[in-house]
Amino acid sequence: MSPASITIPTIDITPLLTPTSTRVQRQEVAVALLQAFTVYGVFYITSPSHPVFTSASSAKILDATTRLFDLNPSQKNQIPKIQPGGFTRGYVPIGGESGSQTKELKEGFSYGYEWPAHELEAKQHRNEFNGLQGPNAWPDKETLKELDQPPQQQQQQQQQGGAVAAAAPAPVEADLFKATLQRFYLDVCEVAKGLLQGISLALALEEGELAKYCTTSETISFMRLFHYLPYADPEQKHAAQIGSSAHTDWGFLTLILSPSKTVGLQLFHDNAWHDVPSLENTLVVNGGDYLSLLTGGRLISPLHRVVSNGQQERYSMCCFYYPDYDAKIPLLVEDEVSGQAASGSYSLLRDQRAEDTEETGHDGDAESAKSVATKLLNGDINFGDYIVSKWTQVYRKGGY
Numbered sequence: 520m521s522p523a524s525i526t527i528p529t530i531d532i533t534p535l536l537t538p539t540s541t542r543v544q545r546q547e548v549a550v551a552l553l554q555a556f557t558v559y560g561v562f563y564i565t566s567p568s569h570p571v572f573t574s575a576s577s578a579k580i581l582d583a584t585t586r587l588f589d590l591n592p593s594q595k596n597q598i599p600k601i602q603p604g605g606f607t608r609g610y611v612p613i614g615g616e617s618g619s620q621t622k623e624l625k626e627g628f629s630y631g632y633e634w635p636a637h638e639l640e641a642k643q644h645r646n647e648f649n650g651l652q653g654p655n656a657w658p659d660k661e662t663l664k665e666l667d668q669p670p671q672q673q674q675q676q677q678q679q680g681g682a683v684a685a686a687a688p689a690p691v692e693a694d695l696f697k698a699t700l701q702r703f704y705l706d707v708c709e710v711a712k713g714l715l716q717g718i719s720l721a722l723a724l725e726e727g728e729l730a731k732y733c734t735t736s737e738t739i740s741f742m743r744l745f746h747y748l749p750y751a752d753p754e755q756k757h758a759a760q761i762g763s764s765a766h767t768d769w770g771f772l773t774l775i776l777s778p779s780k781t782v783g784l785q786l787f788h789d790n791a792w793h794d795v796p797s798l799e800n801t802l803v804v805n806g807g808d809y810l811s812l813l814t815g816g817r818l819i820s821p822l823h824r825v826v827s828n829g830q831q832e833r834y835s836m837c838c839f840y841y842p843d844y845d846a847k848i849p850l851l852v853e854d855e856v857s858g859q860a861a862s863g864s865y866s867l868l869r870d871q872r873a874e875d876t877e878e879t880g881h882d883g884d885a886e887s888a889k890s891v892a893t894k895l896l897n898g899d900i901n902f903g904d905y906i907v908s909k910w911t912q913v914y915r916k917g918g919y
């Protein structure tokens with residue numbers, strides 16, 4: 520039975536992405552953000568004039584994503600895989616990751632900022648990278664060439680049993696695949712940066728307050744392309760198999776595109792799971808645990824999961840937008856710590872190696888959650904080191 524429907528708001532954030540907007544216009548968006556963040560922690564955003572909210576952009580990234588996951592298993596296995604202890608770029612094989620003890624029926628590809636070659640070399644030479652910042656892990660050259668082919672030419676090839684089309688094949692644009700992924704990533708980061716301004720206003724802080732902690736976000740955050748598989752046994756419940764286990768996201772903001780239209784993302788609200796369907800030309804935004812913690816629980820970091828309807832595949836593109844690696848951010852609000860922050864019910868603060876998938880997934884040790892929260896807020900540990908340890912917790916060797 521489907522969960523009862525709720526109304527998750529759609530917010531037009533154009534004033535946050537337009538340098539000529541007025542403070543009043545930005546303030547109006549901030550009011551809407553605050554409302555959505557304090558009721559659900561999830562909302563849709565749009566901005567008709569920004570490239571990321573166009574059908575053309577969605578079609579491009581969906582095409583690149585499906586072609587990547589359509590590669591044969593040996594090609595995918597040649598892509599370097601995500602590693603425990605950082606580094607978080609590369610291929611995520613089926614079963615290679617889980618936020619609980621349940622196997623997650625998804626494969627993924629994680630990538631982020633593509634450093635210009637000379638900068639990459641210099642930074643490697645000076646040992647300036649960390650567990651979140653560093654080179655992307657791409658498929659090998661031959662596979663990239665295959666992925667660079669424009670969709671039309673691919674179709675012709677398929678129709679002709681693999682032979683190159685005789686009549687005027689569309690030219691292959693070198694690095695088209697990488698460029699498509701990179702353009703999408705940078706566009707989404709730009710949107711996230713705009714949101715930071717609106718959230719600062721929503722918290723009655725200086726407009727630039729949150730951005731002060733996000734000076735290198737573009738090179739630390741990353742995009743994860745996901746391919747969710749139908750359940751092997753559609754009759755079984757989500758406790759036995761899942762797309763993504765019930766969890767809260769750990770960082771600042773998660774921005775999700777799911778152009779494949781298959782429902783899968785669900786929000787836990789008022790003691791029930793609710794579908795979060797994808798809407799044309801919008802992104803879904805989730806607040807993250809660290810942002811929620813820093814606001815004393817005022818902004819909700821929503822509990823969510825991805826399930827399968829049993830039959831259809833699903834594709835999504837999720838950007839995990841983070842503050843600086845060495846960020847040590849004090850509590851941003853003066854009011855009482857309440858809600859989630861008081862109960863410590865964040866995936867960020869719990870050990871996910873052993874966590875089971877019981878509905879809320881929040882039965883962990885409240886005392887240790889509190890002590891991690893205190894360390895983060897006191898600056899005893901920085902954001903980056905802690906997040907690297909979290910990625911290690913959800914890494915599953917069984918997927919290899």
Ligand SMILES: O=C(O)CCC(=O)C(=O)O
Nearest residue numbers: 745763775784825835837
């Ligand atoms: O694929 C999605 O829609 C959401 C995935 C998700 O929640 C996550 O990876 O943290």
Ligand SMILES: [Fe+2]
Nearest residue numbers: 767768773823
């Ligand atoms: Fe998530």
